[in-house]
Amino acid sequence: MSGTVSALRAEALELVESLHLPTKRDEAWRYAPHKTLSELTFGPATATDALPTDIDDQVPALDGPRIVIVNGVVDATRSQLGSLPAGVQMVSLDDADQSEQRSEVDAKAADDAFSILNRAYGDGGAFLQIDGQPTETIHIVDIAVPGETQNASASRVVIDMAVGSSATVVETRIGSGDAFGGSNVCTEISLAANASLEHIILQDLPSTQVHLGRVDVVQAAESNLRARLFNLGSDYGRVAYHVHLNGEGAHADLSGLYFGFGTQTLDQQITVVHDAKDCTSRQSYRGVLDDSSTGVWNGGVDVRKGADGTDSEQSNDNLLLSRQADVNTMPRLEILADEVSCQHGATVGQLDDEALYYMRSRGIPKDEASRLLIKGFADQTMDDIESDAIRTWITERLGHDDA
Amino acid sequence: MLNVANLTASIEDNPILKGIDLNVGAGEVHAIMGPNGSGKSTFAHALAGRDGYEIEGTATIDGADLLEMEPEERAAAGVFMGFQYPVEIPGVNNMYFLRTALNSVRRTRGEDEIGARDFLEIAQKAMDLVEMKKDFLHRSVNAGFSGGEKKRNEILQMAVMEPRLAVLDETDSGLDIDALRVVAAGVNALRGPDRSMIVITHYQRLLDYIKPDFVHVLVDGKIVESGDHTLAVHLEDHGYAGFLNSGLDDASLSGATA
Numbered sequence A: 001m002s003g004t005v006s007a008l009r010a011e012a013l014e015l016v017e018s019l020h021l022p023t024k025r026d027e028a029w030r031y032a033p034h035k036t037l038s039e040l041t042f043g044p045a046t047a048t049d050a051l052p053t054d055i056d057d058q059v060p061a062l063d064g065p066r067i068v069i070v071n072g073v074v075d076a077t078r079s080q081l082g083s084l085p086a087g088v089q090m091v092s093l094d095d096a097d098q099s100e101q102r103s104e105v106d107a108k109a110a111d112d113a114f115s116i117l118n119r120a121y122g123d124g125g126a127f128l129q130i131d132g133q134p135t136e137t138i139h140i141v142d143i144a145v146p147g148e149t150q151n152a153s154a155s156r157v158v159i160d161m162a163v164g165s166s167a168t169v170v171e172t173r174i175g176s177g178d179a180f181g182g183s184n185v186c187t188e189i190s191l192a193a194n195a196s197l198e199h200i201i202l203q204d205l206p207s208t209q210v211h212l213g214r215v216d217v218v219q220a221a222e223s224n225l226r227a228r229l230f231n232l233g234s235d236y237g238r239v240a241y242h243v244h245l246n247g248e249g250a251h252a253d254l255s256g257l258y259f260g261f262g263t264q265t266l267d268q269q270i271t272v273v274h275d276a277k278d279c280t281s282r283q284s285y286r287g288v289l290d291d292s293s294t295g296v297w298n299g300g301v302d303v304r305k306g307a308d309g310t311d312s313e314q315s316n317d318n319l320l321l322s323r324q325a326d327v328n329t330m331p332r333l334e335i336l337a338d339e340v341s342c343q344h345g346a347t348v349g350q351l352d353d354e355a356l357y358y359m360r361s362r363g364i365p366k367d368e369a370s371r372l373l374i375k376g377f378a379d380q381t382m383d384d385i386e387s388d389a390i391r392t393w394i395t396e397r398l399g400h401d402d403a
Numbered sequence B: 001m002l003n004v005a006n007l008t009a010s011i012e013d014n015p016i017l018k019g020i021d022l023n024v025g026a027g028e029v030h031a032i033m034g035p036n037g038s039g040k041s042t043f044a045h046a047l048a049g050r051d052g053y054e055i056e057g058t059a060t061i062d063g064a065d066l067l068e069m070e071p072e073e074r075a076a077a078g079v080f081m082g083f084q085y086p087v088e089i090p091g092v093n094n095m096y097f098l099r100t101a102l103n104s105v106r107r108t109r110g111e112d113e114i115g116a117r118d119f120l121e122i123a124q125k126a127m128d129l130v131e132m133k134k135d136f137l138h139r140s141v142n143a144g145f146s147g148g149e150k151k152r153n154e155i156l157q158m159a160v161m162e163p164r165l166a167v168l169d170e171t172d173s174g175l176d177i178d179a180l181r182v183v184a185a186g187v188n189a190l191r192g193p194d195r196s197m198i199v200i201t202h203y204q205r206l207l208d209y210i211k212p213d214f215v216h217v218l219v220d221g222k223i224v225e226s227g228d229h230t231l232a233v234h235l236e237d238h239g240y241a242g243f244l245n246s247g248l249d250d251a252s253l254s255g256a257t258a
């Protein structure tokens, strides 16, 4: 089932003709707004000039290299691709050599309608190859600007980490305007032996739009992934991770925060496949849901035959701030190996009344006390993010910056 | 300063406090002792403003009606309660919490807020008073603190808040001998002509350090006896047996081992 990128694209374009959108019966799409999704219109990427010149107030203020993708087309003027750090190659996908065969794992995994649409139309995007240890954070900005003829954009990000490399890559996903539309972004990450990647997604499209994100990761021996998701924007904001631990001793640590208001649905679908001995994985997500927003956390660990010595932990903690808010949390576990340790836990709670009273008894007004508790709960998800620019962006986005 | 008259409190139609009368003058220290479940903590919470009680009677501080106020307004009016079971607040920095608390009451009182640098000095002084290590300020409020550390943190908060009326609910329970001395010294240092205290305790040992002006015995929701500090000595020797009249089914609990 493997093939070149162009062969896969040709195949996908054929499939588009008879596409079946996901339904309620598809476990991974159960809480998606199916009618809304059917109104997204995709097509070949076309450049737009309907974008305000200044996007810098919407993205974290990072100084390093940056590639900006607007509606699936790289925007050279907004990108900063001059004087890249040693060991970093970052180009538009159009300019990248993609003649390589894609691995069977990659090619087979994504058979849902939106992955097929992405393969068919998402030929624009960023290609990032790292062979070294750049210290600057690498920034990939994806912007969706709904158009008249097609309201949704498709793009791809390819991140290729050579043996022993390490880097931090941030993907900021935003949108422009107040029309209906959205973005469909697929990220393919491969970590060679001993490579180490911190990968951060900041999802903050306007509430009139939809975001469909998918991240496929393949990890070789002793490689290390730290994936952080801040799923904040969009009417329906979805990010699905499929992590394959293919080499012995690989480690994947995924965590994140979803923080919903209004009628948002924020959906995280995570599958970590242990396919080699002695790999470890961590999934730790927090959700805060206000108004009548909905959170979805569907986190799976799949321990394949022979993946002995697997060690995995999953946790999902949720704070519901209103009676209308809701969360669906589903840890999944399938074990076909020996000597494994797999733990999972999920909690759903409200603001702690005792803590509120304690704070109020110290003179802190009720609203302020609630705010502090929420902030305390949510901010723990950025404990290990080192970049001040990113921390500042998240804090300001959550309205926690007056602390 | 604090005037409580015929205060009753019930939870879901269960009467817990059955008519408490207590007057605490400026600068006075009152101790309240009594068997487990007699209503000591309920009394403290009734003064601090916890939700969930049906309350009748009166409680005023400097003439102002406490019972009409929200918990945060009571704090601004000068009430501070040291919790028997301090609450853990993960993710909220202790120092930030303290400064927010202090500035909240200052704002309510129409006073200037205190900046981060000046606050550090205030906090440092309070830390010295309770002999607390600096890193506690940078941890989350009470999260993972040992029982004794939580109690020290309560006194630390009291020192920062400088209340008019401090109600300390079993601040001595769970403290080792040295910590007890530290906490007692902290309390004594904060004694003053303008500050009144109600100290709830099971142990006369604390009262050796903090010599109260009055001792009250609370049994089954009522103050059944009041006296000077010698009353505590009497209780230590004889227990509550003499005060437990008919109808009490929890008499066996009187030998508390908190």
Ligand SMILES: Nc1ncnc2c1ncn2[C@@H]1O[C@H](COP(=O)(O)OP(=O)(O)OP(=O)(O)O)[C@@H](O)[C@H]1O
Binding pocket: B011, B014, B016, B034, B035, B036, B037, B038, B039, B040, B041, B042, B043, B084
């Ligand atoms: N939420 C509640 N619902 C029902 N009963 C309660 C509730 N809270 C307290 N009580 C009851 O009220 C009574 C008084 O409790 P309180 O905590 O005031 O006792 P206390 O004197 O402080 O005891 P201790 O010495 O053990 O701390 C107890 O019988 C207790 O079970």
Ligand SMILES: [Mg+2]
Binding pocket: B040, B041, B042, B084, B169, B170
């Ligand atoms: Mg008590």
